[in-house]
Amino acid sequence: MRPQTLDDYFGQTHIVGPGGIIRRMIDTGNVASFILWGPPGVGKTTLARIIAKATKSEFHTLSAVSSGVKEVREVIDQCRREAKSMFSQGRPILFIDEIHRFSKSQQDSLLGAVEDGTVTLIGATTENPSFEVIRPLLSRAQVYTLKPLEEADLQALLDRAITGDSVLAGRTVDVKETAALFRYSGGDARKLLNILDLLEQSTAAGEPIVIDDRTVTERLQNNPQAYDKGGEMHYDIISAFIKSVRGSDPDAAVYWLARMIAGGEDPEFIARRLVILAAEDIGLANPNALLLANATYDAILKIGMPEGRIPLSECTIYLATSAKSNSAYLAIDAALAEVSASGNQPVPLHLRNAPTGLMKKLGYGQNYKYAHDYPGHFVIQQFLPDKLRDVRFYNPADNPAEATIGARQKSRWNR
Numbered sequence: 001m002r003p004q005t006l007d008d009y010f011g012q013t014h015i016v017g018p019g020g021i022i023r024r025m026i027d028t029g030n031v032a033s034f035i036l037w038g039p040p041g042v043g044k045t046t047l048a049r050i051i052a053k054a055t056k057s058e059f060h061t062l063s064a065v066s067s068g069v070k071e072v073r074e075v076i077d078q079c080r081r082e083a084k085s086m087f088s089q090g091r092p093i094l095f096i097d098e099i100h101r102f103s104k105s106q107q108d109s110l111l112g113a114v115e116d117g118t119v120t121l122i123g124a125t126t127e128n129p130s131f132e133v134i135r136p137l138l139s140r141a142q143v144y145t146l147k148p149l150e151e152a153d154l155q156a157l158l159d160r161a162i163t164g165d166s167v168l169a170g171r172t173v174d175v176k177e178t179a180a181l182f183r184y185s186g187g188d189a190r191k192l193l194n195i196l197d198l199l200e201q202s203t204a205a206g207e208p209i210v211i212d213d214r215t216v217t218e219r220l221q222n223n224p225q226a227y228d229k230g231g232e233m234h235y236d237i238i239s240a241f242i243k244s245v246r247g248s249d250p251d252a253a254v255y256w257l258a259r260m261i262a263g264g265e266d267p268e269f270i271a272r273r274l275v276i277l278a279a280e281d282i283g284l285a286n287p288n289a290l291l292l293a294n295a296t297y298d299a300i301l302k303i304g305m306p307e308g309r310i311p312l313s314e315c316t317i318y319l320a321t322s323a324k325s326n327s328a329y330l331a332i333d334a335a336l337a338e339v340s341a342s343g344n345q346p347v348p349l350h351l352r353n354a355p356t357g358l359m360k361k362l363g364y365g366q367n368y369k370y371a372h373d374y375p376g377h378f379v380i381q382q383f384l385p386d387k388l389r390d391v392r393f394y395n396p397a398d399n400p401a402e403a404t405i406g407a408r409q410k411s412r413w414n415r
Contacts, residue, residue: 011150026054036048041187042148043189045124057092060093061097062096064098067096069105073109091119091120093122096123115140148186148188158181165196174211179213181216195216245274248324254316268300281326283324284328284401284405289319299311325397325399325402327394
């Protein structure tokens with residue numbers, strides 16, 4: 001059932017439809033390196049194979065689970081030989097499944113070949129590339145997001161399976177209802193096909209294969225391993241979880257946590273999100289939140305599941321009921337924007353290090369005031385570059401902890 005052309009491909013019209021970036025690449029024969037980010041079963045591997053076939057490029061695959069630096073270098077060497085071959089038409093494509101599982105050294109080993117055009121890299125990941133892929137590789141490859149298949153896509157896939165699959169085409173299939181089938185599929189084409197396979201195998205030869213809500217639910221409940229719950233609405237549920245914690249609703253937060261745990265979500269992934277939440281959304285309103293989130297992550301690594309659900313629940317409730325502040329998040333983003341806008345402003349002379357005599361003669365370190373030599377361990381002096389001396393990045397939020405910080409800073413700086 002794997003599609004062989006874009007015309008048979010289901011979903012992802014934003015990148016493969018008319019005018020979509022992937023379709024334009026195929027039409028022009030100019031395929032740049034990119035990473036496909038999306039949930040399981042939405043066509044990442046299939047799309048890579050279609051591109052290779054359409055552009056008549058040699059296609060090589062590596063799995064991040066079973067391949068190391070040695071295998072990467074061997075494939076790249078083979079690609080170099082193919083690129084020089086008179087029979088080569090398109091640049092060799094190297095497809096890496098689960099690229100987020102590659103270590104830094106494994107990802108580093110790809111940089112040269114991607115940079116000099118030896119290979120076109122197509123990576124596939126279910127995890128956010130911003131956290132799992134090294135920056136030098138991200139700068140050399142665009143990231144395209146794939147979405148769960150919509151109901152219309154699942155319906156088209158169902159229709160094609162019934163008529164195009166050699167087994168189903170030889171049986172009578174009676175489609176009465178599809179709500180349960182599509183719900184359990186969760187936007188995952190592989191799940192839908194697996195469920196159809198289960199229905200076919202569990203229906204006696206000669207009897208019609210009935211697809212309705214009751215039959216689908218009963219067969220799946222009796223066969224809990226028939227589909228992979230780990231990817232169900234992955235992105236929507238983690239988004240709901242984060243927003244529930246940010247919105248101070250512990251009941252909703254624990255509910256979405258339970259949905260992730262029941263769906264087989266990686267507990268380390270949940271713990272990482274709690275650490276980010278503690279810094280981004282609680283921040284200086286309650287610095288202990290970050291300590292607890294880090295402790296929760298450490299506990300998950302030590303005890304695993306199912307007991308790990310308890311510290312995950314404790315941390316979730318604590319963060320959801322805590323005072324909130326995103327002042328640290330806003331401060332660093334404002335500072336980064338300033339750096340981007342004003343460039344590399346010089347460090348004031350009195351703040352510079354002066355390890356040599358020449359530097360001292362040039363005024364490095366002169367007139368620096370050592371804070372601990374003054375009452376209250378504080379003295380007014382300039383720490384920002386001259387052009388930015390009056391710029392403010394941190395603004396205390398409206399909560400008791402930062403009200404104290406704001407009052408203290410106002411008394412120190414008289415501003």
